[in-house]
Amino acid sequence: MAEVGIFVGTVYGNALLVAEEAQAILSNQGHKVTVFEDPELSDWQHYRNHYALVVTSTTGQGDLPDSIVPLYQAIKDQVGFQPELHYGLIALGDSSYPQFCGGGKLFDALLQEQGARRVGEVLTIDAGEDPEPETVSNPWVEQWGTLLK
Secondary structure: OOEEEEEEEOOOOHHHHHHHHHHHHHHHOOOEEEEEOOOOHHHHHHHHHOEEEEEEOOEOOOEOOOOOHHHHHHHHHHHOOOOOOEEEEEEEEOOOOOOOOHHHHHHHHHHHHOOOEEOOOOEEEEOOOOOOOHHHHHHHHHHHHHOOO
16 A cells, blocks of 8 residues: 655644544555654655645635745755655635635645646635534545555
8 A cells, every 4th residue: 555644734733633534544544644743854755755645724824834834945945846746635724815725725836836746636625614624624535545556
């Protein structure tokens, strides 16, 4: 089965909850999964030949949470082209704000720009409609896990 690193950007803990639920689902499917709450570039580099799942909320004006900004900056400044990377992305946000899921969309845009290959579609979760984000993310993760080789 696949090796998956889950990289979390959270402020109030919802993204971490989604990541922990995803870890349980993927592990039950037979994948080897590790969650990184304060991810570093060295953690990311290990999964470049495996799978990365980014689970991040959005803060401010569509920004990434402080916990994942250093990883994002390091990928942007130091990694460059990474076509060998396969990834998934779960973005949490609130549609009452103009930059809905802006943090996740920002991360996705960077990875696309660097040639990484997204597995499945980006999942966006609206806190206004789904106060328990795992009810939306769990079925998506179940499906995503079946796409991993």
